[in-house]
Amino acid sequence: MGQDGQVTAAPSHHSTPRLIATDLDGTLLRDDKSVSERTVTALAAAERAGIEVFFVTGRPSRWMDVVSEHVHGHGLAICANGAAVVDLHDGARIIKARELSRPAGLDVVRALRAAAPGSTFAVELTTGIHYEPAYPPFFLDPGATVASAEKLLVDAGPETSTPVLKLLAHHEEMTPDGFLALAKDAAGAIASITRSSPTALLEISALGVSKASTLELCCQERGISAEEVVAFGDMPNDIEMLSWAGTSYAMGNAHPDVIAAASGRTVANNEDGVAIVIERILADRRAA
Structure with missing residues (x-):
């Protein structure tokens, strides 16, 4: 055929x-x-x-x-x-x-840290991406700030008022679909959670986005x-x-x-x- x-x-x-x-x-x-x-x-x-x-x-x-x-x-x-x-x-x-509020982002981070220990995070802003030390590095974004998700979301720095487009959550040990299902159970009422990577990498947007x-x-x-x-x-x-x-x-x-x-x-x-x-x-x- x-x-x-x-x-x-x-x-x-x-x-x-x-x-x-x-x-x-x-x-x-x-x-x-x-x-x-x-x-x-x-x-x-x-x-x-x-x-x-x-x-x-x-x-x-x-x-x-x-x-x-x-x-x-x-x-x-x-x-x-x-x-x-x-x-x-x-x-x-x-x-x-269509930004994700920083308080909602923090709630998602807390929920996933509790539900899936070992989760690491990146924060995608309208100006670029920043991520945690243990998060897989973005070689296409060499100027990223490396810090905890909590610090990236709440620290009173020049980026504090910059809109957050989405969070990324990564897990080294979980299966991609397993991580997605767990995250939706833990934080699906707070934000929209999906995935497009073949790895256990989740993409988290404002609820309804x-x-x-x-x-x-x-x-x-x-x-x-x-x-x-x-x-x-x-x-x-x-x-x-x-x-x-x-x-x-x-x-x-x-x-x-x-x-x-x-x-x-x-x-x-x-x-x-x-x-x-x-x-x-x-x-x-x-x-x-």
Whole structure:
């Protein structure tokens, strides 16, 4: 069977979608973090056809260089799992931040230290990331402050008034899904908790903040309904978005919970699964 034959989807409520929302790592990007020529061509064709494309990712705005040249039209992307809307036409400037309050962040830290001893933390601000001494270092962010999460969240320094976009929590011994389940039990009433890493690394945002909720806000501004959105993803941080969109695709390499949440499935990121679906959408549109 050819790779196009492996794409399955429930019928969309709208034959002509108005917006495509796609995750990046493990979805649009190949494993080497490149965007294939086929994908570049498909994204450009969608924009020419009047279909907006939103990149919706857990990445911080400063790591968006991998796709910045492929953003057309509006120039916007949703970063940090919905905590930031950024303008990639203006140097990845954050134009909207849905911040995690520092008191809520402290409550999450205390809850996870009690429930999962050995947890270490990083604090992602609108200006960059800072982390604890035992947290795996971010080599892409060499200027980070290293201190306890409590100090990073409450110390009266120049960054104290800077918005917190999310916390990151890491555990050396727990399984990724096990750590996620435990954290949701311990602190799910305080904040939104998800994961996108193959390791036991959690991403913690303000309660109610997700890729889906921020995408919904962006769509409301454009008069676009959920039924007019086609979404793509591969990891648990994509589940709300895939469930919200009228039509959604789990990648061939997706987490089992993502496959269960999506209305359809495409092939893996390394096989241009997003591009294949976009090509089909445009072909159907031309045939209509």
